[in-house]
Amino acid sequence: MSKGRIFSAMQPSGKFHLGNYLGALENWVKLQKDYDCIFAIADLHALTSAYADPSQLKENSYNLLLDWLSAGLDPEKNIIFAQSHVKEHSELHLILSMMTPLSWLERVPTYKDKLQNLGEQGKDINTYGFLGYPELMTADIILYKADFVPVGEDQNPHLELAREIVRRFNMLYKKEIFVEAQGLMSRAKVLPGIDGRKMSKSYGNTIPFAATPDEIRERVKLIVTDPQRIRKTDKGNPDVCVAFRFHKLFNEAEVPDIECRCRAGEIGCVACKKRLAEKLVEAMGQMHALRQKYEGRYDLMDEILEQGAVKARAIARQTMAEVREAINLI
Numbered sequence: 001m002s003k004g005r006i007f008s009a010m011q012p013s014g015k016f017h018l019g020n021y022l023g024a025l026e027n028w029v030k031l032q033k034d035y036d037c038i039f040a041i042a043d044l045h046a047l048t049s050a051y052a053d054p055s056q057l058k059e060n061s062y063n064l065l066l067d068w069l070s071a072g073l074d075p076e077k078n079i080i081f082a083q084s085h086v087k088e089h090s091e092l093h094l095i096l097s098m099m100t101p102l103s104w105l106e107r108v109p110t111y112k113d114k115l116q117n118l119g120e121q122g123k124d125i126n127t128y129g130f131l132g133y134p135e136l137m138t139a140d141i142i143l144y145k146a147d148f149v150p151v152g153e154d155q156n157p158h159l160e161l162a163r164e165i166v167r168r169f170n171m172l173y174k175k176e177i178f179v180e181a182q183g184l185m186s187r188a189k190v191l192p193g194i195d196g197r198k199m200s201k202s203y204g205n206t207i208p209f210a211a212t213p214d215e216i217r218e219r220v221k222l223i224v225t226d227p228q229r230i231r232k233t234d235k236g237n238p239d240v241c242v243a244f245r246f247h248k249l250f251n252e253a254e255v256p257d258i259e260c261r262c263r264a265g266e267i268g269c270v271a272c273k274k275r276l277a278e279k280l281v282e283a284m285g286q287m288h289a290l291r292q293k294y295e296g297r298y299d300l301m302d303e304i305l306e307q308g309a310v311k312a313r314a315i316a317r318q319t320m321a322e323v324r325e326a327i328n329l330i
């Protein structure tokens with residue numbers, strides 16, 4: 001018996017990292033056992049920041065699919081497809097845009113933050129489409145009447161807006177067509193980057209998901225630790241150490257030992273991070289095996305996306321029929 005329907009998506013922005021994995025993908029892999037799951041490659045969303053140079057978009061989309069498959073997402077069990085293959089996403093986005101007050105979109109906290117952040121990197125995202133980013137996300141979710149949306153904490157304001165739009169739609173057209181979806185947070189709501197800020201491709205502080213064992217070791221060496229600790233015999237404070245936060249997520253069994261030794265000044269930061277790196281290498285190693293099955297197999301990946309799109313379209317068309325009727329389109 002399914003516990004309900006799940007929808008989630010990720011942007012193919014080409015830099016899939018451990019934050020995306022722990023914040024969402026790891027959860028997706030667990031949830032696929034108990035829920036009806038629909039997962040989309042949000043390639044239209046990616047255009048909001050890549051519109052000026054979309055040359056990598058197709059390759060990034062395949063790479064994202066590859067990341068999902070290597071983490072253990074099962075294409076037989078779930079509906080996996082590309083957002084742009086199911087035109088109903090664009091249609092519903094347009095219709096919702098007619099009834100969403102501008103102020104609702106302007107006050108979404110991620111809007112101004114990202115505008116500034118990407119602006120600093122020389123990207124002009126002062127566009128109509130970027131303002132409507134959460135509107136498209138709302139269309140994605142409600143098209144499938146999803147009950148739950150597994151995402152990292154940073155997506156919460158978008159889910160809040162989606163629920164507001166659902167209430168407004170159902171109220172305006174006096175029909176309970178859409179469902180208010182709830183977020184499903186993972187164990188790492190926000191994974192820090194190696195510098196302690198949120199792990200994010202725009203901060204350059206990530207550990208890439210597809211990193212080789214040596215790349216992982218190099219990145220882990222750069223993780224910031226307790227700044228007060230100069231010599232390895234100094235007593236450390238794990239509460240302010242970014243590496244310790246990683247240990248809690250990837251190396252639970254050794255946490256009590258590491259905490260005790262760090263506080264006593266018995267283990268240095270270099271040795272402590274070496275232990276962490278090996279745990280990460282071990283965890284990621286299992287995924288590399290699955291990756292090899294699909295790497296370069298565009299035929300297999302196209303087949304997965306095509307089959308997924310057929311199933312997604314069937315649901316999306318049904319919802320759009322209800323929408324068209326509710327708003328009296330001819």
Ligand code: TYM
Nearest residue numbers: 008009010011019020023024042137151152189190191199
């Ligand atoms: P995106 O592609 O930016 O991120 C994908 C997922 O990774 C999570 N995440 C993190 N979690 C914890 N710590 C971090 N440092 C971290 N960085 C990223 C994000 O929360 C997300 O779950 N708008 C979405 C894509 C989208 C979508 C949707 C999601 C489009 N339509 C419909 C849900 C439902 C996004 O930009 O994710």
